Amino acid sequence: EAGVVQSPRYKIIEKKQPVAFWCNPISGHNTLYWYLQNLGQGPELLIRYENEEAVDDSQLPKDRFSAERLKGVDSTLKIQPAELGDSAVYLCASSLGTTGGYEQYFGPGTRLTVT
Amino acid sequence: SQKIEQNSEALNIQEGKTATLTCNYTNYSPAYLQWYRQDPGRGPVFLLLIRENEKEKRKERLKVTFDTTLKQSLFHITASQPADSATYLCALPRDNYGQNFVFGPGTRLSVLP
Numbered sequence: 484e485a486g487v488v489q490s491p492r493y494k495i496i497e498k499k500q501p502v503a504f505w506c507n508p509i510s511g512h513n514t515l516y517w518y519l520q521n522l523g524q525g526p527e528l529l530i531r532y533e534n535e536e537a538v539d540d541s542q543l544p545k546d547r548f549s550a551e552r553l554k555g556v557d558s559t560l561k562i563q564p565a566e567l568g569d570s571a572v573y574l575c576a577s578s579l580g581t582t583g584g585y586e587q588y589f590g591p592g593t594r595l596t597v598t
Numbered sequence: 599s600q601k602i603e604q605n606s607e608a609l610n611i612q613e614g615k616t617a618t619l620t621c622n623y624t625n626y627s628p629a630y631l632q633w634y635r636q637d638p639g640r641g642p643v644f645l646l647l648i649r650e651n652e653k654e655k656r657k658e659r660l661k662v663t664f665d666t667t668l669k670q671s672l673f674h675i676t677a678s679q680p681a682d683s684a685t686y687l688c689a690l691p692r693d694n695y696g697q698n699f700v701f702g703p704g705t706r707l708s709v710l711p
Binding site: 487523524525526527528531538539574576584586587588589591592 | 629639640641642643644647649687689692697698699700702704
């Protein structure tokens with residue numbers, strides 16, 4: 484079974500430029516998460532999708548971040564414009580459900596460096 | 599919302615010994631708690647889930663305990679091996695709905711040969 488796929492693995496951009504990250508979750512997983520992870524910290528939730536609906540985006544900085552999950556499968560996270568403080572690893576995860584403690588399956592992440 | 603503390607940023611132990619990692623939370627006691635392993639350059643990998651009515655859960659050399667009175671979970675690796683070296687994260691529901699998770703900062707374990 485294929486795991487969660489993310490691309491690109493690494494991205495270096497200059498500040499004020501746009502950037503996009505792509506995620507393909509495990510087949511059949513209705514729930515998709517985007518996390519941000521800074522060095523030495525645990526993942527922090529940005530947005531959670533149930534199928535194609537963003538059910539929790541309270542932690543997403545909406546002035547510059549946006550996300551979509553068309554057809555309830557693949558998802559894209561975008562930053563425009565990027566700032567120096569956005570340098571981090573962006574992780575995508577998926578699960579079969581939410582309540583009840585379903586385990587999350589994480590992708591390898593995209594390491595973003597903003598110069 | 600929840601705040602999670604993990605005992606130390608880094609823990610070094612000798613091969614063959616038991617590693618004990620601590621996860622403390624501050625607010626309400628969640629219905630369950632999860633532990634994940636993260637290797638450098640990779641995403642976290644699920645290890646174990648323990649529910650509030652379970653005092654202890656085991657999986658091979660791993661053991662997790664959950665004390666809702668102390669608001670603490672302990673994660674043990676017995677007969678540790680260098681391959682166990684990684685960062686270990688605990689995660690629990692952010693609120694009573696249990697749909698979003700809060701992760702601790704992690705403890706970086708190094709098992710020395």
